[in-house]
Structure formats: structure tokens, C-alpha cells
Amino acid sequence: VSALVAALRAIVGAEHAQPPARRYLTDATQAEGRVGSAEAVVLPADAAEVAAVVGWCYANDVAITPRGGGSGFSGGAVPDGGIALLLERLTRVRSFDPLLWRIEVEAGLPTASLHRLARENGLHFPPDPGAAEQSQIGGNIATNAGGPHAFKYGVTGHWVTGLEAVLAPGEIFRVGGPVRKDVAGYDLRGLLVGSEGTLGIVTAAWLRLVPRPEAAFPLVAFYPDTQAGCDAIETVLGSGVQAAAIEYLDARALAIAGRAYPGGIPAGARFMLLAEVDGERREAERARAALDEALHEGALAVAEADPDRVWRWRDGVSIAVTAHRGGKISDDIAVPLDRLAEAIEGVAAIGARHGVEAASWGHAGDGNIHASFLCDPAGDEAGRARAAAAELFPLAVELGGTISAEHGIGTAKRPHLALQYPEATLRLMRAVKAVFDPKGLLNPGKKV
Numbered sequence: 001v002s003a004l005v006a007a008l009r010a011i012v013g014a015e016h017a018q019p020p021a022r023r024y025l026t027d028a029t030q031a032e033g034r035v036g037s038a039e040a041v042v043l044p045a046d047a048a049e050v051a052a053v054v055g056w057c058y059a060n061d062v063a064i065t066p067r068g069g070g071s072g073f074s075g076g077a078v079p080d081g082g083i084a085l086l087l088e089r090l091t092r093v094r095s096f097d098p099l100l101w102r103i104e105v106e107a108g109l110p111t112a113s114l115h116r117l118a119r120e121n122g123l124h125f126p127p128d129p130g131a132a133e134q135s136q137i138g139g140n141i142a143t144n145a146g147g148p149h150a151f152k153y154g155v156t157g158h159w160v161t162g163l164e165a166v167l168a169p170g171e172i173f174r175v176g177g178p179v180r181k182d183v184a185g186y187d188l189r190g191l192l193v194g195s196e197g198t199l200g201i202v203t204a205a206w207l208r209l210v211p212r213p214e215a216a217f218p219l220v221a222f223y224p225d226t227q228a229g230c231d232a233i234e235t236v237l238g239s240g241v242q243a244a245a246i247e248y249l250d251a252r253a254l255a256i257a258g259r260a261y262p263g264g265i266p267a268g269a270r271f272m273l274l275a276e277v278d279g280e281r282r283e284a285e286r287a288r289a290a291l292d293e294a295l296h297e298g299a300l301a302v303a304e305a306d307p308d309r310v311w312r313w314r315d316g317v318s319i320a321v322t323a324h325r326g327g328k329i330s331d332d333i334a335v336p337l338d339r340l341a342e343a344i345e346g347v348a349a350i351g352a353r354h355g356v357e358a359a360s361w362g363h364a365g366d367g368n369i370h371a372s373f374l375c376d377p378a379g380d381e382a383g384r385a386r387a388a389a390a391e392l393f394p395l396a397v398e399l400g401g402t403i404s405a406e407h408g409i410g411t412a413k414r415p416h417l418a419l420q421y422p423e424a425t426l427r428l429m430r431a432v433k434a435v436f437d438p439k440g441l442l443n444p445g446k447k448v
């Protein structure tokens with residue numbers, strides 16, 4: 001083995017520092033052909049070993065790419081030399097106080113395990129990004145992940161009250177804790193949330209929980225076009241009913257994923273909403289009636305849906321659309337809610353201009369669009385799909401939105417950050433990075 005692997009084995013043990021297997025060199029952008037390289041894959045057992053590994057790498061000028069579940073959509077966990085640092089052995093629950101609605105977990109705990117643990121104790125951890133069996137809490141924090149229910153409950157960062165992270169040159173750092181409010185000093189917790197492994201390596205987090213909602217009622221509604229569906233979203237908000245989630249599928253996504261939909265789809269439907277209300281049973285029933293009425297405006301049909309079946313189907317939309325032509329180039333933008341219809345129609349128009357099929361769906365209540373350009377990854381379509389996807393970013397910025405709502409910047413979107421921010425803002429971000437990581441070894445080439 002190389003001198004680097006031998007040195008790291010002295011810290012984590014022989015079986016936990018290895019030459020890299022290919023599966024650790026990609027993330028969910030693999031379908032776009034993104035594969036990295038690394039000299040070693042290292043799996044520390046705990047925060048102390050993470051600190052020792054970072055310390056050794058910092059002293060020896062070796063780049064470190066932290067990796068959670070590898071479900072990211074921006075190439076953030078794809079290493080470019082150096083080591084891939086895996087958090088998957090850090091899965092301990094350090095403390096859990098169900099009666100106080102709080103938990104402290106290590107970063108490598110799978111998101112779905114946290115959901116199950118909360119549920120078994122009558123509690124709820126609301127952030128629900130779609131790859132929950134694969135993603136880890138640390139990865140969710142590093143990307144500030146969202147998901148359908150972020151509409152009511154907010155994104156991951158909203159639930160983080162404290163963090164433990166390893167910072168350069170190899171120190172364990174803590175900020176916050178089991179306190180629900182904290183404005184002492186600058187918000188370093190907030191800075192680390194969403195920093196995509198470029199400022200430090202999250203090793204544990206204090207999280208807030210809430211009592212599990214007693215009931216949840218999803219409704220589906222179908223519209224003849226995008227404008228009618230987007231008008232209905234504004235009617236829902238205007239009615240004052242607090243939906244927990246408002247998801248949409250455009251005409252193309254509905255045509256493809258609709259084949260597996262566990263219910264009827266009316267003829268002429270070219271836009272679908274999936275909205276849910278939750279809470280204490282009687283309260284949720286009242287909200288369901290109000291939601292139903294609001295969704296009816298301009299609708300071809302509104303129907304109740306079985307929660308398990310409809311959300312399982314919703315989780316499969318991305319896979320169904322990818323399978324349609326064997327691949328897709330996707331990006332996740334967000335716009336102010338009153339520009340949503342223009343953005344969705346803009347995505348379809350971009351696809352038509354480039355001669356590729358376009359489909360979009362996403363977290364409509366948050367104005368968050370997952371736009372996909374479908375292609376056979378081996379064919380010349382892939383180049384056209386890539387060119388189409390690049391036009392999403394100016395579209396988002398022109399409509400007053402953002403080039404990334406929840407998937408992060410990684411390497412995939414880094415060249416486009418300058419569209420959204422003036423040079424002075426980028427300079428400030430680079431200065432923050434330099435304070436945390438003076439040698440530029442923490443996830444180099446990502447984010448800023």
C-alpha cells in the first residue's frame with residue numbers, strides 16, 4: 001500500500017483505510033458521467049479519529065472530501081484526489097430525551113433511521129429528502145436538505161440546535177447544543193449548515209423533534225394546464241390553510257410517471273398537485289375540507305389519496321422519469337411563488353429549443369423546481385440536454401430565484417454561482433472559506 005494509506009491505517013486500523021472502490025467516487029450525478037478519483041477511502045470510528053485523520057491530512061497537504069450517503073445531486077461528495085472521508089461508522093445516538101423532544105446523533109446515522117427512531121417514540125423529525133434510506137443526517141446538514149414537507153416544517157437547518165464538527169487543522173469544535181434559542185456571537189451553526197463539507201466535517205448534531213402529527217391527509221388535484229395549477233396553489237395559500245406539503249408534476253412528468261399512479265387521472269390533465277394537511281385529527285379534518293375547496297378552483301378533478309401509496313409513488317417519480325430515456329440531466333432551482341408558472345413553462349420552452357424532452361416536478365409550495373432534460377446518456381442527445389440544463393440558471397436568476405434550492409452547488413453548479421451573486425458577495429464567501437480552511441484542503445473545488 002502507499003505511504004498515505006499506511007499512515008492513515010495507523011490512525012483508523014488496517015481495514016478502515018483502503019484504496020478506493022468505485023462506488024465511493026460518485027454520487028447521484030453518476031448518471032451524468034461524474035466519477036472522481038482518490039488515493040484512499042478512510043472510515044474513522046468516531047469524532048476523535050476524524051480529528052486525527054484531518055490533522056494528518058492538514059499537516060501533509062492532502063485534500064479531504066467528506067462523504068455521507070453519496071445521494072447528493074451536485075457532485076459534492078465526488079473526490080478530486082486526496083482522500084474520501086466516510087462518516088458511515090459514526091451512527092451512535094449519543095442522547096435521546098423523547099419527553100423534551102430532542103436528540104443528539106452522530107453524523108453518519110441514516111436519515112430513515114432517525115425517522116424510525118422518532119416515530120417509535122411518538123415523535124417526528126420532519127425534513128424528508130427523497131433518498132432517506134441512503135442519505136445521512138450529516139449529509140442532510142451539509143446540504144441543508146429539504147423535501148416535500150419543508151413547506152410547512154422548514155429545511156434541515158431549522159431543526160439543528162447544535163453541531164459538533166472537526167475543523168482545520170484537526171480540532172473538534174462545538175457550537176450550540178440542546179438549547180432551543182441562541183444568539184450569542186455570530187451564527188457559526190448556520191454557517192456550517194449547508195456548507196457542503198467545505199468549512200468542516202460534521203461529526204454530530206443536536207436536533208429538535210416535534211410530536212408526531214396524529215393524522216395526515218393527502219389530496220391530489222388535476223388541472224388542464226400549468227397556469228390553472230399554479231393559480232390553485234395561490235388560492236390554497238390565500239385561503240389561510242396551512243398545507244404540510246404542496247408538490248407538483250408538469251405535463252411531461254405526469255405523462256411518464258402517471259402510468260404507475262395508484263388512482264385515476266382524468267382525461268386532459270396536464271398538471272398535477274399533491275397536497276397534504278396534517279396535525280391533530282379533528283384539526284386536520286377541518287384543514288382537509290378547506291384544502292379540498294381551495295384546490296377545486298380550476299381543477300378537472302380533486303381526490304383523496306392513500307398516504308402510503310401516494311407518497312411511495314411520489315418517491316418513484318425521479319426514477320420513472322430517468323428510466324424513460326435511460327438518463328437525464330437535472331437541476332434544482334427555486335423562484336418566488338408568483339413566478340412559478342413562468343418558470344415551469346420556461347423549462348418546457350428550453351427543452352423545445354434544444355430538441356430534448358423536458359419534464360419538471362418538485363416542491364411547488366416552496367417554488368422549488370426539479371427540472372430534467374431526458375436523454376440517452378450514450379447518444380448525442382446528452383450534449384443537448386446538458387446545454388439545455390445550463391439555461392436553467394439564467395432563467396432562475398431572471399425570475400428573482402436561486403440556482404440551487406436544496407441540492408447544493410458542489411462542482412455541478414459552481415461555474416454558475418456568479419450569475420446569482422455580485423463579485424463582492426463571492427469575495428466575502430471566499431474570505432469565509434479561507435478563515436475556516438486556510439490551506440484549501442476541505443472539499444476543494446466545491447461550492448465557492
Ligand SMILES: Cc1cc2nc3c(=O)[nH]c(=O)nc-3n(C[C@H](O)[C@H](O)[C@H](O)COP(=O)(O)OP(=O)(O)OC[C@H]3O[C@@H](n4cnc5c(N)ncnc54)[C@H](O)[C@@H]3O)c2cc1C
Nearest residue numbers: 068069070071072076130136138139140142146197202406
Ligand atoms: C432519489 C433522490 C431523491 C432526493 N430528494 C431530495 C429532496 O427531496 N430534497 C433534498 O434536499 N435532496 C434530495 N436528494 C438529494 C440528497 O439526498 C440530499 O442532498 C442529501 O442531503 C445528501 O445526503 P448524503 O448523506 O447522501 O450526502 P452526500 O451525497 O454524501 O454528500 C453531499 C455533500 O455533503 C458533504 N457531506 C456529507 N456528509 C458530511 C459531513 N458529515 N460533514 C461535512 N460534509 C458532509 C459532501 O462532501 C457533499 O458535499 C435526493 C436524492 C435522490 C437520489
